[in-house]
Amino acid sequence: LTQSSSSGLQLCVNCGLNVHKQCSKYVPNDCQPDLKRIKRVYCCDLTTLVKAHNTQRPMVVDICIREIEARGLKSEGLYRVSGFTEHIEDVKMAFDRADLLV
Incomplete structure (x- = not known):
């Protein structure tokens, strides 16, 4: 509460x-969190997301891993070079709009 x-x-x-x-x-x-009350993925507690979707991991993690395995394994510096802030914000906004939650 x-x-x-x-x-x-x-x-x-x-x-x-x-x-x-x-x-x-x-x-x-x-x-048990109500999915109708969860408006955004970012700025939401990960435990709440896991309970709401009844999963072991937040869906955001699964989607990111899937994309890294599909497109990023051959990218140099994937884990040591930071992404562009604008691109990161675009991805966050897409998750919050549920565009990436497939």
């Missing part, structure tokens, strides 16, 4: 559960 309201209720940003502040200590922390 991370977001509080003026009415004294606390709202879980992952699953949407509303609970009184006094009762929050009795609520288990292992909620």
Whole structure:
């Protein structure tokens, strides 16, 4: 439970559960995140993504590994040379728009 309201209720940003502040200590922390509440991949806790998609790893990791294996293994300096900031931001935005979540 991370977001509080003026009415004294606390709202879980992952699953949407509303609970009184006094009762929050009795609520288990292992909620099942609601995919409708996850708006972005980046700036989201990895544990939340894994629970929401019911996977062992975040889908972002699987997609990146698949792309590296398909296109990047012959690229020199793949892991030692940083990418262009603009390209990195484009990829992040594509993940957040769900363009890359196949």
